[in-house]
Amino acid sequence: MHTVQAKSILSQSNGINVYRGCTHGCIYCDSRSVCYGMRHEFTDIEVKENAPELLEAALRSKRRRCMIGTGAMCDPYLHAERELNITRRCLELIKKYDFGAAVQTKSDLVMRDIDLLCEINRSTKAVVQMTLTTCDDDLCRIVEPNVCTTSRRFEVLCEMKRAGIPTVVWMCPILPYINDTAENILGIVDYAARAGSYGIITFGAMGMTLRDGDRQYYYAALDRHFPQLRSVYESRYGDSYEIPSPKARELWHVFVNACKKAGLKYDTNEIFGYIHQFPEAEQLTLF
Secondary structure, three states, X not given: OEEEOOOOOOOOOOEEOOEEOOOOOOOOOHHHOHHHOOOOOOOOOEEEOOHHHHXXXXXXXXXXXXXXXXXXXXXXXXXXXXXXXXXXXXXXXXXXXXXXXXXXXXXHHHHHHHHHHHXXXXXXXXXXXXXXXXXXXXXXXXXXXXXXXXXXXXXXXXXXXXXXXXXXXXXXXXXXXXXXXXXXXXXXXXXXXXXXXXXXXXXXXXXXEOOXXXXXXXXXXXXXHOOOHHHHHHHHHOOOOEEEOXXXXXXXXXXXXXXXXXXXXXXXXXXXXXXXXXXXXHHXXXX
16 A cells, blocks of 8 residues: 555546555456556555545535545545545545535445435435445355455445435446356345345446456456356457457346336436436525
């Protein structure tokens, strides 16, 4: 882990990433890709130690309040966050200036900040987005080895629901020949439905992406855990960026039908619209 003084923190799309790199060890992580220009080892976490100060300046200068997102590139609840509390400090600022928060994570460390998320949600809006890739905890421990299991993430979703905080599930990536089964899709939809989530984000390709940097790490993981699959990937996909499941169309129909039956939203644009919609109408009643 190393620290830097960042020059900025809030993107044009109102997103923040207070860390760069990750220690969750997910075998498929796109953020490992060379195209992102990371100049340090992926697990040597870059900590933007002045992120709260930069965020406060950015929020104070914004003319309109909005949802502030975190977790799109790197999880805001890495192991380092337990001691550093940078994500928590940023949430405190979001609360202080009456903005909304949209948090995306795989970690149950988000439960530490449920008090802040509740306070934000009472005054504006908070949404917790949790990634569920497989309903099988044993498989989860292989593909996402250094973070809590899917069953624990389900418990977090339920706790958020009980606290009145809306949730969204990310069901991606779908790894060809590994978790691309109807049983897995139905299991994740069932988790989301029982947790009372608003909807599930996935992509029509029902697959994954592989780029230089990410591909080598993923293939090394296949060699360790699924040694028969590397040659299948290389033969079927070559150096392709988009890696759809061979059962993509079938799985998409299974997914859509299950979501309809469970009353879950599944249109990605609709769900993104919900996540990013700031409750301005309610705010106007305060003045």
